[in-house]
Amino acid sequence: MNHEVPVTLGVRKGFRGCSVDLRACTRCGLPETYETIEFDAHGVCNICNSHSTRRSKIDWASKEAEFVSLLDEHRGRHAYDAIVPFSGGKDSTFTLYHLVTKYKLKPLVVQFDHGFMRPKLRENNEKTFRRLGVEVHTFRPNWKLVRRVMLESLIRRGDFCWHCHTGIFAYPMWVALKEQVPLVIWGEPSTEYTAYFGEGEESVDEERFNRFTNLGMTAEDMATMIEADFDLDERDMKPFTYPPRDLLRDLECRSVCLGSYMPWDTTSQSQLIQRELGWETDHVEGMPPDLYGFEKIECWMQGVRDYVKFLKRGYSRVSQMAALDVRNGRMTSSDAYALVAAHDGRKPPSLPIFLEYVGLTEEEFNSIVAMNVVSPHEPDFGSIAFAEPMPDMDAWIRDSSPL
Numbered sequence: 001m002n003h004e005v006p007v008t009l010g011v012r013k014g015f016r017g018c019s020v021d022l023r024a025c026t027r028c029g030l031p032e033t034y035e036t037i038e039f040d041a042h043g044v045c046n047i048c049n050s051h052s053t054r055r056s057k058i059d060w061a062s063k064e065a066e067f068v069s070l071l072d073e074h075r076g077r078h079a080y081d082a083i084v085p086f087s088g089g090k091d092s093t094f095t096l097y098h099l100v101t102k103y104k105l106k107p108l109v110v111q112f113d114h115g116f117m118r119p120k121l122r123e124n125n126e127k128t129f130r131r132l133g134v135e136v137h138t139f140r141p142n143w144k145l146v147r148r149v150m151l152e153s154l155i156r157r158g159d160f161c162w163h164c165h166t167g168i169f170a171y172p173m174w175v176a177l178k179e180q181v182p183l184v185i186w187g188e189p190s191t192e193y194t195a196y197f198g199e200g201e202e203s204v205d206e207e208r209f210n211r212f213t214n215l216g217m218t219a220e221d222m223a224t225m226i227e228a229d230f231d232l233d234e235r236d237m238k239p240f241t242y243p244p245r246d247l248l249r250d251l252e253c254r255s256v257c258l259g260s261y262m263p264w265d266t267t268s269q270s271q272l273i274q275r276e277l278g279w280e281t282d283h284v285e286g287m288p289p290d291l292y293g294f295e296k297i298e299c300w301m302q303g304v305r306d307y308v309k310f311l312k313r314g315y316s317r318v319s320q321m322a323a324l325d326v327r328n329g330r331m332t333s334s335d336a337y338a339l340v341a342a343h344d345g346r347k348p349p350s351l352p353i354f355l356e357y358v359g360l361t362e363e364e365f366n367s368i369v370a371m372n373v374v375s376p377h378e379p380d381f382g383s384i385a386f387a388e389p390m391p392d393m394d395a396w397i398r399d400s401s402p403l
């Protein structure tokens with residue numbers, strides 16, 4: 001165990017990969033560079049505070065009754081009862097399991113294949129689909145285009161996942177239109193997507209898509225940015241666009257999250273799908289192998305994604321997960337700090353694979369990321385060494401052909 005302690009009460013110290021001290025929550029240890037964070041007079045963050053209030057206020061029994069009547073409205077009336085967007089991660093797997101076994105729905109599973117699905121994920125998917133007896137629609141976008149837009153998205157926003165954010169979000173809505181199925185059911189509300197068409201009570205999907213999900217860049221914007229050096233067929237951009245609002249209105253399409261209608265407990269849900277479906281956990285770069293093996297196992301670029309975030313904001317996903325455990329009373333603050341000390345500030349061995357995809361040297365990559373750093377954090381690129389490679393890394397497809 002590393003003896004340096006990067007977090008003490010209220011301060012996250014300059015540490016491997018970080019040149020400066022950051023103010024941090026006195027409870028969960030998240031730093032001031034965390035998205036939307038604010039601290040109260042006791043130095044406790046708004047995420048900790050809202051977490052304590054949310055749980056007690058919602059009447060889950062009436063929420064469930066609302067959900068049952070929504071399903072009753074749709075069951076048996078269309079080619080499928082619902083579209084279920086599916087990544088194969090713990091949340092969408094649980095969602096599918098729950099809808100099929102508890103509510104006896106006939107869903108169409110829609111899987112947007114971002115191009116980086118790991119071997120364990122594919123095995124898990126096979127088990128799930130076979131055991132639940134569901135029909136599956138998988139779509140994979142043009143890989144050459146994916147490489148080019150990853151580069152553009154990294155340069156413009158310091159986030160290379162534009163194709164994945166937009167495709168996962170928008171593509172299932174196109175399938176809903178094509179199949180004329182007016183109900184789309186997502187999993188967890190905070191990471192996914194709640195929306196509503198027809199009565200106008202909830203935020204409109206398309207607005208939310210354009211404000212947050214697409215990082216402020218539409219497919220038309222993206223086309224303009226890349227067309228000078230990329231042989232673009234504009235039809236390849238369609239999966240990344242949100243379907244026209246009038247078409248979704250005509251269908252009276254509703255897009256909801258299961259997690260809006262039931263309390264979401266990732267730990268017990270992960271245990272359930274492991275037990276009932278044989279779903280297996282996996283190692284993820286930058287994460288302790290014996291903890292959190294159920295989180296973000298979908299994508300072999302997850303380590304690079306987390307690394308970019310670490311360079312920009314000075315904290316890793318270990319910090320985020322440990323903060324959640326502290327908040328839920330599953331871990332003490334000092335154990336969380338020790339975990340962060342052991343795992344933060346390591347370079348993922350998948351970085352060279354990513355650099356090949358986008359045609360950058362590490363120096364070029366660092367200088368792009370440096371332009372997106374969130375103040376007052378300052379990354380210290382020189383102090384970061386490679387972490388251990390993942391066991392399945394040989395199966396991760398490499399591609400260094402010219403863009």
Ligand SMILES: [Zn+2]
Pocket residue numbers: 025026027028029030044045046047048049
């Ligand atoms: Zn906090």
